[in-house]
Amino acid sequence: MSDTTVDEAPKRRRWLRILLIAAVAFVPLHLLADMVYTAYVACAIDAWEETITRDLNGVIEGCDTFDVPPSGDADTDTAILLVHGLGASPQHYEFIAEDLAERGYHCRSVRLPGFAEPVAKYRESTSKAWLEKVRSELASLRKEHDRVGVVGHSLGGAVTIGVLLDDPQAADFAVLLAPAVEVSDARSPVLSARTWHEVSERSLVFVNVLSSPYPLDCRDPERSDHPGRTPFTPKAIVDQLFKLMDRNRGRAEEITVPTTVVVAIDDPIVDTPAAERFYEHLGSTDKDLVRLDNSGHEVTLDWQWEEVANAIAQRASAGEPATSVVGGTPE
Secondary structure, three states, rough: OOHHHHHHHHHHHHHHHHHHHHHHHHHHHHHHHHHHHHHHHHHHHHHHHOOOOOOOOOEEEOOOOOOEOOOOOOOOOEEEEOOOOOOOHHHHHHHHHHHHOOOOOEEEEEOOOOOOOOOOHHHHOHHHHHHHHHHHHHHHHHHOOOEEEEEOOHHHHHHHHHHHOOOOOOEEEEEEEEOOOOOOOOOOOOOOHHHHHHEEEEEEEOOOOEEEHHHOOOOHHHHHOOOOOOEEEEEEHHHHHHHHHHHHHHHHHOOOOEEEEEOOOOOOEEEEHHHHHHHHHHHOOOEEEEOOOOOOOOOOOOOOHHHHHHHHHHOOOOOOOOOOOEOOEOO
């Protein structure tokens, strides 16, 4: 045995001891960080609750389901169900609902189960309940109107897709706004957003609610703090969304109702190219793609919300289908 080999043996043992100590120390440090973040989020939720008002049902004031009937004599006898996104509420459609009502459409902005409720209740919500709620609301509107359409934003887009896959006749037309076909990795360093979620599911023992470090993704600074948002997301809700997207994946050709897909070109929340591929594979022979160049993910609130309202109205009308546009200008 050489002198070099003898000299290196103690060094290897020393490094092994260091690695072992580091590994043993990591576990309690990780658990401590887990507990600290959990406590921080709990305090943040309590502080946020002090800034809002809830109604008798525990829903944030002004954030429950609401209807806007057609204005004046312009009633088209067409109803449009508006479905909000993740961490959002029916209030995110306040501008669009009023705009469409003025054009003769009855609008119902629905609150998905658990949303805009206390976080403990929010955590219990499931994709099954979301699907059932939208199906029920569409059936209710169908009894009162000749035609019924559905508009879904983000998570609401995934729910809309799921409902139409289960029942192609649930609506006469659909508009998908920045739909959650896939999640964007724009805000996920190193790993994908899905991988980070899976890592957190396996490694975080105490954390079950995440606090968003971002405001609403709006180019319009006046809308980035729009009321009606819950800035905390239970991990269970994210898990339900991923499962719903998995359920919908690869089934675009099964959707045959007239459909318009609206995307924000620069969207850090959902994967816009994936949404555009979904559009290309839609089974509908009557479909349109609208691309917005001056909006963030919150297309129902941002600078171009009127272009979004126009796209919905064009889809709802009996006239020619909407033209593919960028920034509201026909290509």
